[in-house]
Amino acid sequence: MVILDKTGPLANPADRDHCMQYMMAAGMIFGKLTAEDYEDPVAADPRIDALRAKMKLSESEVFEREYHDPAKRSNANSIQVYFKDGAKTPLSQVDYPLGHRRRRKQGIPLLIEKFEKNVARVFAEKQRRAIKDVCLDRKRLAAMPVNEFFDLMSG
Numbered sequence: 106m107v108i109l110d111k112t113g114p115l116a117n118p119a120d121r122d123h124c125m126q127y128m129m130a131a132g133m134i135f136g137k138l139t140a141e142d143y144e145d146p147v148a149a150d151p152r153i154d155a156l157r158a159k160m161k162l163s164e165s166e167v168f169e170r171e172y173h174d175p176a177k178r179s180n181a182n183s184i185q186v187y188f189k190d191g192a193k194t195p196l197s198q199v200d201y202p203l204g205h206r207r208r209r210k211q212g213i214p215l216l217i218e219k220f221e222k223n224v225a226r227v228f229a230e231k232q233r234r235a236i237k238d239v240c241l242d243r244k245r246l247a248a249m250p251v252n253e254f255f256d257l258m259s260g
Contacts, residue, residue: 110162118143129184130156171200180205217241232257 111124171179183198
């Protein structure tokens, strides 16, 4: 709670990345949360702070205990939305978010997709293919001299 429960102005992307209300509000408004969503142009959207101001975080003893349990190391979170008319959504809980070691099989394809997307922003198709081929071949990458890897990334 000390790290993630923040109210008031958030000065920079690091502040936003350590504010659960910001992450939840941006995700609810935009239907996603990416690195770009922590930057100033997105953070300037007044809907984010308006929604943040309506949120109340509470700590779960179970989540805290399972986070520190070496056998679990969960990073659980949950959300429930309450409406002015008294209606509410069902409680939505995720014990192991995407990216957690227990969800590696689900996360790796998305990580590769993200890598490809970002490499495509910088390099032409032939070079992208070469970079991807090397990076996805662990033995080949481990055997490649560092200078050759840097040549591949700069050429």
